[in-house]
Amino acid sequence: xxxxxxxxxxxxxxxxxxxxxxxxxxxxxxxxxxxxxxxxxxxxxxxxxxxxxxxxxxxxxxxxxxxxxxxxxxxxxxxxxxxxxxxxxxxxxxxxxxxxxxxxxxxxxxxxxxxxxxxxxxxxxxxxxxxxxxxxxxxxxxxxxxxxxxxxxxxxxxxxxxxxxxxxxxxxxxxxxxxxxxxxxxxxxxxxxxxxxxxxxxxxxxxxxxxxxxxxxxxxxxxxxxxxxxxxxxxxxxxxxxxxxxxxxxxxxxxxxxxxxxxxxxxxxxxxxxx
Amino acid sequence: xxxxxxxxxxxxxxxxxxxxxxxxxxxxxxxxxxxxxxxxxxxxxxxxxxxxxxxxxxxxxxxxxxxxxxxxxxxxxxxxxxxxxxxxxxxxxxxxxxxxxxxxxxxxxxxxxxxxxxxxxxxxxxxxxxxxxxxxxxxxxxxxxxxxxxxxxxxxxxxxxxxxxxxxxxxxxxxxxxxxxxxxxxxxxxxxxxxxxxxxxxxxxxxxxxxxxxxxxxxxxxxxxxxxxxxxxxxxxxxxxxxxxxxxxxxxxxxxxxxxxxxxxxxxxxxxxxxxxxxxxxxxx
Amino acid sequence: xxxxxxxxxxxxxxxxxxxxxxxxxxxxxxxxxxxxxxxxxxxxxxxxxxxxxxxxxxxxxxxxxxxxxxxxxxxxxxxxxxxxxxxxxxxxxxxxxxxxxxxxxxxxxxxxxxxxxxxxxxxxxxxxxxxxxxxxxxxxxxxxxxxxxxxxxxxxxxxxxxxxxxxxxxxxxxxxxxxxxxxxxxxxxxxxxxxxxxxxxxxxxxxxxxxxxxxxxxxxxxxxxxxxxxxxxxxxxxxxxxxxxxxxxxxxxxxxxxxxxxxxxxxxxxxxxxxxxxxxxxxxxxxxxxxxxxxxxxxxxxxxxxxxxxxxxxxxxxxxxxxxxxxxxxxxxxxxxxxxxxxxxxxxxxxxx
Ligand SMILES: Nc1ncnc2c1ncn2[C@@H]1O[C@H](COP(=O)(O)OP(=O)(O)OP(=O)(O)O)[C@@H](O)[C@H]1O
Ligand SMILES: [Mg+2]
Numbered sequence: 001x002x003x004x005x006x007x008x009x010x011x012x013x014x015x016x017x018x019x020x021x022x023x024x025x026x027x028x029x030x031x032x033x034x035x036x037x038x039x040x041x042x043x044x045x046x047x048x049x050x051x052x053x054x055x056x057x058x059x060x061x062x063x064x065x066x067x068x069x070x071x072x073x074x075x076x077x078x079x080x081x082x083x084x085x086x087x088x089x090x091x092x093x094x095x096x097x098x099x100x101x102x103x104x105x106x107x108x109x110x111x112x113x114x115x116x117x118x119x120x121x122x123x124x125x126x127x128x129x130x131x132x133x134x135x136x137x138x139x140x141x142x143x144x145x146x147x148x149x150x151x152x153x154x155x156x157x158x159x160x161x162x163x164x165x166x167x168x169x170x171x172x173x174x175x176x177x178x179x180x181x182x183x184x185x186x187x188x189x190x191x192x193x194x195x196x197x198x199x200x201x202x203x204x205x206x207x208x209x210x211x212x213x214x215x216x217x218x219x220x221x222x223x224x225x226x227x228x229x230x231x232x233x234x235x236x237x238x239x240x241x242x243x244x245x246x247x248x249x250x251x252x253x254x255x256x257x258x259x260x261x262x263x264x265x266x267x268x269x270x271x272x273x274x275x
Numbered sequence: 276x277x278x279x280x281x282x283x284x285x286x287x288x289x290x291x292x293x294x295x296x297x298x299x300x301x302x303x304x305x306x307x308x309x310x311x312x313x314x315x316x317x318x319x320x321x322x323x324x325x326x327x328x329x330x331x332x333x334x335x336x337x338x339x340x341x342x343x344x345x346x347x348x349x350x351x352x353x354x355x356x357x358x359x360x361x362x363x364x365x366x367x368x369x370x371x372x373x374x375x376x377x378x379x380x381x382x383x384x385x386x387x388x389x390x391x392x393x394x395x396x397x398x399x400x401x402x403x404x405x406x407x408x409x410x411x412x413x414x415x416x417x418x419x420x421x422x423x424x425x426x427x428x429x430x431x432x433x434x435x436x437x438x439x440x441x442x443x444x445x446x447x448x449x450x451x452x453x454x455x456x457x458x459x460x461x462x463x464x465x466x467x468x469x470x471x472x473x474x475x476x477x478x479x480x481x482x483x484x485x486x487x488x489x490x491x492x493x494x495x496x497x498x499x500x501x502x503x504x505x506x507x508x509x510x511x512x513x514x515x516x517x518x519x520x521x522x523x524x525x526x527x528x529x530x531x532x533x534x535x536x537x538x539x540x541x542x543x544x545x546x547x548x549x550x551x552x553x554x555x556x557x558x559x560x
Numbered sequence: 561x562x563x564x565x566x567x568x569x570x571x572x573x574x575x576x577x578x579x580x581x582x583x584x585x586x587x588x589x590x591x592x593x594x595x596x597x598x599x600x601x602x603x604x605x606x607x608x609x610x611x612x613x614x615x616x617x618x619x620x621x622x623x624x625x626x627x628x629x630x631x632x633x634x635x636x637x638x639x640x641x642x643x644x645x646x647x648x649x650x651x652x653x654x655x656x657x658x659x660x661x662x663x664x665x666x667x668x669x670x671x672x673x674x675x676x677x678x679x680x681x682x683x684x685x686x687x688x689x690x691x692x693x694x695x696x697x698x699x700x701x702x703x704x705x706x707x708x709x710x711x712x713x714x715x716x717x718x719x720x721x722x723x724x725x726x727x728x729x730x731x732x733x734x735x736x737x738x739x740x741x742x743x744x745x746x747x748x749x750x751x752x753x754x755x756x757x758x759x760x761x762x763x764x765x766x767x768x769x770x771x772x773x774x775x776x777x778x779x780x781x782x783x784x785x786x787x788x789x790x791x792x793x794x795x796x797x798x799x800x801x802x803x804x805x806x807x808x809x810x811x812x813x814x815x816x817x818x819x820x821x822x823x824x825x826x827x828x829x830x831x832x833x834x835x836x837x838x839x840x841x842x843x844x845x846x847x848x849x850x851x852x853x854x855x856x857x858x859x860x861x862x863x864x865x866x867x868x869x870x871x872x873x874x875x876x877x878x879x880x881x882x883x884x885x886x887x888x889x890x891x892x893x894x895x896x897x898x899x900x901x902x903x904x905x906x907x908x909x910x911x912x913x
Binding site: 169175 | 574601610611612631632633637638639641645646648649656662663696706707708710716739757
């Protein structure tokens, strides 16, 4: 066997082993809390020694956990709806007429800023600036903070969909056929960008729902989120905390699969799926 | 009657103003304020470098910066290596399998880092399940060689979501790496190593750098995972910031100055990243 | 009657001049083509007529109406895009019905009109398909039917055939012409393909760097180029620089009186172009040539076989001329042979740079 063939086989084997190991690792860390949520005692075996539903019962009965669940759902819902609205409008702006490259670049780069700055820095500054205002002490302060960190995800998603459907030309086509801007948006753009919108909304929801770093600093006392609940309960009872983690994981898994499903569905409109 | 020009201008304003307001009020102003905070002390409003002087003259703060940078570099290097191997494996897989694996890799990206930390503690902490099993059946006590509540554990935890980012960014590069390019090089008489170093590496290098930067930025700016895993025992910049913002000590000025140290590293890197991303198709964000 | 009129229209993108002081008139029912190389401003001109771009200077009229400030939806136009731009979420029927619904036609009227249009573009029976289930050619027919649905004053087409393969392109070209004739719609067509332009159009404008360099019937544009650019673009192969004196011109080392040529020429540096097919090849000096002809003597330097015809290269006084002969004749020639090229004086086209 030649050296090159040997190297090729070797690299193939190494990459498959890495793939397998990493997937196994991710599954392991992801599903330990899932099983743990049903454990009463789990110390020396692959699966819990004593199973229980008490952790789930705890999840459904503990007022602090329930309250945190409510807060997280509320904050994530508002964040996702508002951010998708804001970025849909921006996308409309970018594709309604010919815009110069600079306008596109400006939006693209400014949307990335929250990724460049540590969340803690933005959170701290927002806290310092808006605590004395009307926002202080309300969950809106956290909503606005989350609006910044979900920006890159929401924008990139919508932007790529808008590009894929060639939104500018679709608007032009509708207008050349006699539709005004509103009609074109309602009858042509929304039906085509719909899957992308829902996908972006789900992503924003998941990012907001899973945030701990900003919530830890910004969430007012009555609106502590689930991730804060996880943090506080973990050191008291790992299995109770696992039940809360299970909930977060269900939300993440559902969203990531829905996002994947929706983006495939959006694509199907452009490419006939041959079976 | 509004003129058509005014009307289209009004529509434009209507469409961009929510975004601009968000940008100004929740990104620009807060960022300006944190710069201002870092350059002032709580007691007077005149500009001073005292925060930075305090940081740079304190061995413990300097050590936290060093720790953060080193750990992030190590995490980024490892995740770029693994991400590249995964991206290479992707090219060998069918698109359907690839899609499934990619959505699995996306999972930890949207998990809170906290969860990963706790999972690792449950698994291989001092009384973790795997630790117990290993001790009981093999007489091997894992924490003797690897303590998960340490910087090493942190790097391990980071891998779970950093690899998601790097592999997805790199898979675009690897998939676009034309097989015929390699064949052409081989047919021109280049050896394996020459092909790798002269043809493959230059093509994927921007992707590798982009993935590395992305992983580094995520690793150095986060604190959730670190707080859950090493807690107060770790000396990292972000953990020091959190400590400065506790109920006991609340020092936003010094905290801002510390955070500025991270921003001074991440902002230029992010700009390079954004440049590189234009050359590299795909990516999570 | 003028259906579309542009008066001194200019458009700038930053420092690029996309369209430079263009004036043109398109008659009602006419098939008018904007022809030119990539980046010469054809699309931009068309998009300004549609209202997708605002002109920076000049006026645009559709019918007798100044439309500069009218948004596209208020101009009664039809636009056919290069990439079809069909609405992916609508069936063929819904796509074509879209403009009719906006006009609030009755349900039965819409059905009747769509049926009519589908038969016009030969797509009966495709009503319920989605665009993704159609071939490129079929999609472009739907786009055409949709653009015609609102009975536009002017139909604007931006390289509508360029995404199709060569055979389909020629087939659709004929159909397009038939449809335009049947409906009598005024059409402005953009293309960089001269065959397309010449076969389809009633009149053609050749554009270069944002300006119009020639306008007229296909015949006049093709046979009487006035500028170097137009001749080059129309693939006149033999183009040489010539010196024009006060009343003589020097050609291939010989002086000719200027009045022999039916062109109004300026003094100084000009170019002359000769189409290969207007050069007639003789192996012996041709006899009895009238004063309307010129004979050029030269040596065969090269042959290029093209099937039934062969391209030959003849060196005349240091100038290399290209012409076409039948392959059977070419087979009797060999490199170095003396050849005589006969050309009519009216086939020498004088060009300004
Ligand atoms: N939106 C724009 N922004 C900046 N420059 C533009 C824009 N649209 C066109 N241009 C420039 O204007 C000039 C004319 O472009 P136009 O699209 O009209 O050319 P065209 O004749 O249609 O070419 P093609 O045959 O390639 O379609 C080109 O130099 C082009 O780069
Ligand atoms: Mg064009």
